[in-house]
Amino acid sequence: MMDLDDLGLKAHNQSRADSHQQAFARLADTLTDAGADVEALLSRIQAFQVAIPSWALGTGGTRFGRFPGGGEPRSLEEKIADVGVLHALNRNSGAISLHIPWDIPTDPAAVRQLASHYGLVFDAVNSNTFQDQPDQAESYKFGSLCHADPVVRAQAVAHNLEVIQHGLALGSQALTVWLADGSSFPGQLNFRKAFARTLESMKEIYAGLPSGWQMFVEYKAFEPNFYSMVVQDWGSALLFTQKLGPQAKVLVDLGHHLPNANIEQIVALLMAEGKLGGFHFNDSKYGDDDLTVGAIKPYQLFLIFCELVYGMQQTGAQPLAWMIDASHNLKDPLEDLLQSVEAMLLAYAQALLVDQAKLEMAREANDVVMAQELLQGAFRTDLRPLLAEARRRAGGAIAPLTAFREAKVRAQLIRERGHKVLATGL
């Protein structure tokens, strides 16, 4: 296992101390002059923790091919170590989200201990009824929770209940259910029956939720089914969660909408209903592209965070589960995750900067120009020195990506794990 002392964070921060302090002091002056509370911003940034999914630590594939990088984690323990490295660098990656059965812990107590050694907790656990496992009796080819055959539905329900048990052993408090169920051809599926069967199955899962747990229902407009998905949009997800009960919430994945959907408006309404539970961050240009957060549409990301910040102010801090859900073929997965977390933190900090009182006045006065000025003024403020200061104070790196490269982390991992390894699960 990689020793976190090998990251050389002290030397990294010392070599950048002067230029960082100058940049931060300049920014802090500007923000203070504009009426912002810099210390309050710093503590809110430090408190923001993003869950890293266990499946994002290897090089993702496409339907056409996969080009693995070296040193990918070969076990759950190595995945935890990788997230530990990320968290040591940026201090904002303090949670890990597991996919069952890809990451079944054989010794939960030891796994928990290892995670806490790195300062990590276990976020939502994810069930998987979108592919068949070698040892399973029934196939999910024609659906899982919606399947016409009650025996298949029962198997899918039992799997979800088993996932909850794994999560309990690790200290998780939420189950995320994403279904590939749907149809690819008109006439294939009775929409109403598919919905009703799925609801009955979900009720059985919901009944098995421990107290204090939440069940997140994740929707997706299309793929892998290309005519209809049983949980196709936030409307159907909201219907399911309303029928299930207060422990059921909707999970928004940024890549799961039809093109040009106004995601920030969806977020606003779900929060107003108290029904937003979790978030999967990624970025996309066409569909569920699973690209690095903020890589394509950083302004949309900012507008979404504006609604999240406003919603949290209005309804009290709803404990939302923030997670990255991205995977692609090109970058070092750990560098990619550092970029994603940074993009989220930047959008969050910029959203915190928006003067909500002035914005509301502009809206009430129909001052469209001023409303835009207020939003874009925050979006165009370079808050990177603020993030760096938050990290430095929390014991992380002033520049995580640079520190990662300076410490030659990937080379160390390749020496330890080898060149031709495949991360388990993908």
Ligand SMILES: [Mn+2]
């Ligand atoms: Mn997702």
